[in-house]
Amino acid sequence: MIxxxxxxxxxxxxxxxxxxxxxxxxxxxxxxxxxIGSMDFSQRAADYDDRVRDVxxxxxxxxxxxxxxxxxxxxxxxxxxxxxxxxxxGGQFVWIGIDWVGAxxxxxxxxxxxxxxxxxxxxxxxxVMLLLSFLAVVLGFDAVCGERESGTLRQLLTxxxxxxxxxxxxxxxxxxxxxxxxxxxxxxxxxIITVNPDVDLGSMEWLRLxxxxxxxxxxxxxVFAMSLVVSTHTRSPSTSLVICLFGWLFLNIGFDSALPSLxxxxxxxxxxxxxxxxxxxxxxxxxxxxxxxxxxxxDRYMRAIEVGGPRIRYGHPRGYEWRARRNAYxxxxxxxxxxxxxQFQMVNYAPLAREVELVDEWAILSPFTNYRALSxxxxxxxxxxxxxxxxxxxxYRDTYIDYLRGHGAxxxxxxxxxxxxxxEPLLTxxxxxxxxxxxxxxPFMQARMAWVQDQETLAAADSRRQLDLTSMPxxxxxxxxxxxxxxxxMTPGLIVLFLLLGGSTLLAIHGFLRYDPx
Amino acid sequence: MTEVLLHQLHDHLKSLRFxxxxxxxxxxxxxxxxxxxLKTDRVDHEVERLEAESSRRYEQVDDLSSAVSNVYxxxxxxLGTEFIAEGGSNWFADSGFVSPATGRxxxxxxxxxxxxxxxxxxxxxxxxxxxxxxxxxLAIVLAYDGLxxxxxxxxxxxxxxxxxxxxxxxxxxxxxxLLALLAALVxxxxxxxxxxxxxxxxxxxxxxxxxxxxxxxxxxxxxxxFLLLSLGVSALARTSxxxxxxxxLVWAVLIVALPQAAYLIGAxxxxxxxxxxxxxxxxxxxxxxxxxxxxxxxxxxxRGDDYSLEREWAARMVESEKVEVQMQRGxxxxxxxxxxxxxxxxxxxxxxxxQGTIEAMLGTGVVRHSAFVSATWQYLDTLRDFIRARDAADxxxxxxxxxxxxVSDQPVDHxxxxxxxxxxxxxxxxxxxxxxxxxxxxxxxxxxxxxxTWAVLRAPVVMRS
Numbered sequence: 001m002i003x004x005x006x007x008x009x010x011x012x013x014x015x016x017x018x019x020x021x022x023x024x025x026x027x028x029x030x031x032x033x034x035x036i037g038s039m040d041f042s043q044r045a046a047d048y049d050d051r052v053r054d055v056x057x058x059x060x061x062x063x064x065x066x067x068x069x070x071x072x073x074x075x076x077x078x079x080x081x082x083x084x085x086x087x088x089x090g091g092q093f094v095w096i097g098i099d100w101v102g103a104x105x106x107x108x109x110x111x112x113x114x115x116x117x118x119x120x121x122x123x124x125x126x127x128v129m130l131l132l133s134f135l136a137v138v139l140g141f142d143a144v145c146g147e148r149e150s151g152t153l154r155q156l157l158t159x160x161x162x163x164x165x166x167x168x169x170x171x172x173x174x175x176x177x178x179x180x181x182x183x184x185x186x187x188x189x190x191x192i193i194t195v196n197p198d199v200d201l202g203s204m205e206w207l208r209l210x211x212x213x214x215x216x217x218x219x220x221x222x223v224f225a226m227s228l229v230v231s232t233h234t235r236s237p238s239t240s241l242v243i244c245l246f247g248w249l250f251l252n253i254g255f256d257s258a259l260p261s262l263x264x265x266x267x268x269x270x271x272x273x274x275x276x277x278x279x280x281x282x283x284x285x286x287x288x289x290x291x292x293x294x295x296x297x298x299d300r301y302m303r304a305i306e307v308g309g310p311r312i313r314y315g316h317p318r319g320y321e322w323r324a325r326r327n328a329y330x331x332x333x334x335x336x337x338x339x340x341x342x343q344f345q346m347v348n349y350a351p352l353a354r355e356v357e358l359v360d361e362w363a364i365l366s367p368f369t370n371y372r373a374l375s376x377x378x379x380x381x382x383x384x385x386x387x388x389x390x391x392x393x394x395x396y397r398d399t400y401i402d403y404l405r406g407h408g409a410x411x412x413x414x415x416x417x418x419x420x421x422x423x424e425p426l427l428t429x430x431x432x433x434x435x436x437x438x439x440x441x442x443p444f445m446q447a448r449m450a451w452v453q454d455q456e457t458l459a460a461a462d463s464r465r466q467l468d469l470t471s472m473p474x475x476x477x478x479x480x481x482x483x484x485x486x487x488x489x490m491t492p493g494l495i496v497l498f499l500l501l502g503g504s505t506l507l508a509i510h511g512f513l514r515y516d517p518x
Numbered sequence: 519m520t521e522v523l524l525h526q527l528h529d530h531l532k533s534l535r536f537x538x539x540x541x542x543x544x545x546x547x548x549x550x551x552x553x554x555x556l557k558t559d560r561v562d563h564e565v566e567r568l569e570a571e572s573s574r575r576y577e578q579v580d581d582l583s584s585a586v587s588n589v590y591x592x593x594x595x596x597l598g599t600e601f602i603a604e605g606g607s608n609w610f611a612d613s614g615f616v617s618p619a620t621g622r623x624x625x626x627x628x629x630x631x632x633x634x635x636x637x638x639x640x641x642x643x644x645x646x647x648x649x650x651x652x653x654x655x656l657a658i659v660l661a662y663d664g665l666x667x668x669x670x671x672x673x674x675x676x677x678x679x680x681x682x683x684x685x686x687x688x689x690x691x692x693x694x695x696l697l698a699l700l701a702a703l704v705x706x707x708x709x710x711x712x713x714x715x716x717x718x719x720x721x722x723x724x725x726x727x728x729x730x731x732x733x734x735x736x737x738x739x740x741x742x743x744f745l746l747l748s749l750g751v752s753a754l755a756r757t758s759x760x761x762x763x764x765x766x767l768v769w770a771v772l773i774v775a776l777p778q779a780a781y782l783i784g785a786x787x788x789x790x791x792x793x794x795x796x797x798x799x800x801x802x803x804x805x806x807x808x809x810x811x812x813x814x815x816x817x818x819x820x821r822g823d824d825y826s827l828e829r830e831w832a833a834r835m836v837e838s839e840k841v842e843v844q845m846q847r848g849x850x851x852x853x854x855x856x857x858x859x860x861x862x863x864x865x866x867x868x869x870x871x872x873q874g875t876i877e878a879m880l881g882t883g884v885v886r887h888s889a890f891v892s893a894t895w896q897y898l899d900t901l902r903d904f905i906r907a908r909d910a911a912d913x914x915x916x917x918x919x920x921x922x923x924x925v926s927d928q929p930v931d932h933x934x935x936x937x938x939x940x941x942x943x944x945x946x947x948x949x950x951x952x953x954x955x956x957x958x959x960x961x962x963x964x965x966x967x968x969x970x971t972w973a974v975l976r977a978p979v980v981m982r983s
Contacts, residue, residue, distance in 0.1 A: 018763055025771055032779060033782060036783075036785075089636055089638075114853070115606065115609070115854065116856065116860070117639055118608065118641075119781045119860060120640070120778060121639060122779075122781070130774050131774070131775060138767070238758050238759055238762065241763070241766075245655070245766060246538060246542065249652065250542070254546065257640065257642075258549050258553070258643050260640035261643055265560060353636065356634070356636045383636050
């Protein structure tokens with residue numbers, strides 16, 4: 001019975017001009033966002049590959065611990081093509097080193113055009129939220145009162161059909177006719193994205209995409225049911241449409257444009273910068289104090305050749321010994337100042353993160369923004385999800401530092417030099433040298449510099465200079481949120497969605513039971 | 519005609535639809551006032567901090583060498599009419615950095631005021647957004663049954679028995695709708711102004727009044743466009759309901775879908791600026807100079823051979839700077855072009871034409887941004903002229919211009935340094951930027967008028983069955 005009625009609804013809907021026009025626009029827009037999102041994704045994948053190559057290259061090239069930086073880089077998530085969220089803004093790069101624990105993450109690729117930030121970018125979810133939800137309103141507003149006006153409702157009710165079944169049939173037929181364009185557009189988007197060789201969808205991603213489609217169908221059913229409620233409580237389609245449209249305008253565009261500004265300017269922010277400078281100055285002062293208490297050997301013992309960055313060669317063992325002792329103290333200071341800097345930064349970043357969280361929390365108040373917030377969870381493009389990467393990066397940094405400690409790297413001369421123990425230094429017997437000989441343009445120094453040139457050729461072939469990092473822990477955890485946890489986070493939003501859907505259906509049936517078809 | 523007008527106006531003021539619209543507008547404007555009240559607190563605090571930082575940079579200067587090596591920070595203060603049209607002031611650069619030193623003479627602009635990069639992009643609820651989205655929507659909701667409704671109730675044929683032409687009826691109805699809507703709009707504007715001035719977020723100056731006036735004029739055109747469109751469709755449509763469905767679909771496509779589609783195309787039609795190239799170039803030059811042993815030796819050491827190495831160094835740096843300036847200006851140009859292309863594509867939507875008109879009239883948006891960019895370059899010349907003049911006055915100076923430590927060592931009072939005077943944005947600049955938007959809006963309103971007239975003249979008087 002319900003099926004016959006639903007089929008009639010479906011057929012009559014499919015033939016209308018409203019569905020045709022909106023269908024064309026929705027499919028066109030979704031195809032456009034998918035093509036451009038897919039191009040954008042390829043660019044981000046290329047940025048990711050570049051950065052991974054750089055990090056790997058630096059690690060292979062490193063011959064002293066000071067040069068090691070096993071930074072964590074996150075692969076862009078193909079699900080973000082459907083629901084952009086903060087996948088790009090949130091950063092994809094966690095810096096791993098002694099000096100710094102970032103409260104935010106670095107971004108890959110070239111800087112964004114600030115001008116473009118003032119414009120809004122759309123994705124699949126935005127098209128569903130704006131255009132297809134609008135179609136749901138336009139199909140639903142006159143489902144009952146329109147039939148009353150044209151007189152077909154009376155005809156329908158002369159048949160021996162329970163009134164509740166009519167509403168169920170309308171809901172079913174309407175939802176199916178809304179889901180048809182949705183499924184076509186979704187299929188097209190998936191097709192466009194899978195054609196891109198950079199996109200690699202695992203089974204979990206397919207599952208999440210399937211759930212996103214299901215969520216979108218439920219969302220459209222919910223909006224349709226809500227307009228059915230209006231339709232069963234009004235006499236003329238015009239009144240119904242005006243109510244539906246005002247509702248749509250307020251809950252969708254109105255709420256959506258007020259929400260970010262409200263949370264942006266409603267949260268108290270802090271200003272910082274100076275504190276970090278003070279922290280660094282404090283650290284440097286502590287190190288200077290240590291140096292004053294433990295004076296280095298005379299300059300001639302400290303002479304060494306800098307070879308690219310923090311690495312030195314051909315120094316005197318006495319100078320090396322002092323440097324290693326200094327490092328053992330100084331690097332602990334660096335670690336400590338990094339830790340405190342991070343704590344301080346977190347105080348400053350917390351309000352910014354709170355602003356973003358609030359937008360997603362309050363989103364539950366409107367069925368439209370609720371749908372978007374839920375999609376972001378499914379597409380793993382929320383800020384909370386980004387913070388999982390940050391946390392995983394910080395945990396990894398801890399294991400990395402444990403590894404350095406375990407190898408005695410901080411107090412070892414391997415921190416700053418790759419000279420073998422029997423390496424002949426630049427100044428073999430510093431005590432015997434006069435200040436004239438030490439001047440940079442003296443014949444003695446010229447000869448020694450020529451010697452350095454020869455040594456460099458030897459050094460290039462010396463395998464003992466290689467830094468053995470085989471036992472260094474690598475970043476390998478899957479930091480991404482498992483689906484079960486995502487669903488748990490989605491629970492409040494889903495409950496609201498189902499309550500609205502169920503409640504609207506019941507209200508619509510209730511309204512229709514007392515509806516006068518005359 | 520006047521009777522039609524008065525009659526319609528009277529009907530309106532009583533109708534639920536109009537009262538709901540009025541309420542909607544008041545609500546939106548009140549939220550706007552509250553938001554900008556909250557925002558002004560934030561911005562004032564920020565401006566203070568950044569101004570202090572900018573002054574500190576001037577105060578660091580004590581002699582000509584420090585004047586050369588100093589990096590000056592230029593501030594583009596808030597406009598004061600952002601609650602009317604935000605014009606990108608939340609995202610666009612608000613600071614410029616200029617150093618007169620040779621090789622460093624590439625001005626850059628940056629966003630220093632607080633932004634939250636984690637936040638999804640969003641449009642701030644300014645007056646322009648309210649008008650663009652809500653007002654156009656209300657125009658449709660008010661006028662969609664302007665003629666079809668009268669046809670349905672049968673009063674249209676009654677009306678046409680009077681000796682007045684259908685065009686006059688149209689004009690009368692149109693003016694009544696326009697007056698009602700504008701009255702609601704003005705009330706809303708007053709609410710927002712009241713909230714803002716009571717909280718002392720703005721001072722009701724002539725400037726604000728003029729901006730509000732411009733806004734109202736723009737709104738009149740924009741409202742007229744949608745009212746005439748609605749009346750035209752309502753004359754042709756079979757029923758009021760189908761008139762509304764058609765109009766609202768057209769609205770959703772024009773106002774919501776088109777501008778967003780324009781972003782997607784505009785953002786990818788122009789290649790992104792490759793800022794890394796600039797850094798690469800700087801490193802390359804530094805490396806090539808040190809390879810060739812061309813270096814700065816310090817003032818005393820260089821005196822022996824009349825600074826031959828330093829002069830060589832400066833000459834190379836001037837050449838390199840030319841390349842960098844070209845690159846930087848090219849990138850700045852590229853970014854502006856990307857934005858402008860997007861906005862131009864969006865002009866297909868009357869909403870964007872309206873936005874462009876308001877921004878041009880208020881002297882905000884990309885006009886202001888471009889003016890700021892060129893002002894930073896001009897200011898660099900001003901600074902260099904000042905240093906050149908000071909240096910020329912000192913015969914003991916090596917006169918290697920814009921290289922710190924190789925210019926006059928006379929003291930400089932930082933108060934003598936010419937300050938950044940801010941923007942001198944003339945009305946002609948705004949018009950130059952906004953003429954396309956303004957004329958499009960005018961043309962569209964005119965086209966809507968002709969469409970409505972045509973529709974009324976050929977509209978059926980009685981309902982077709």
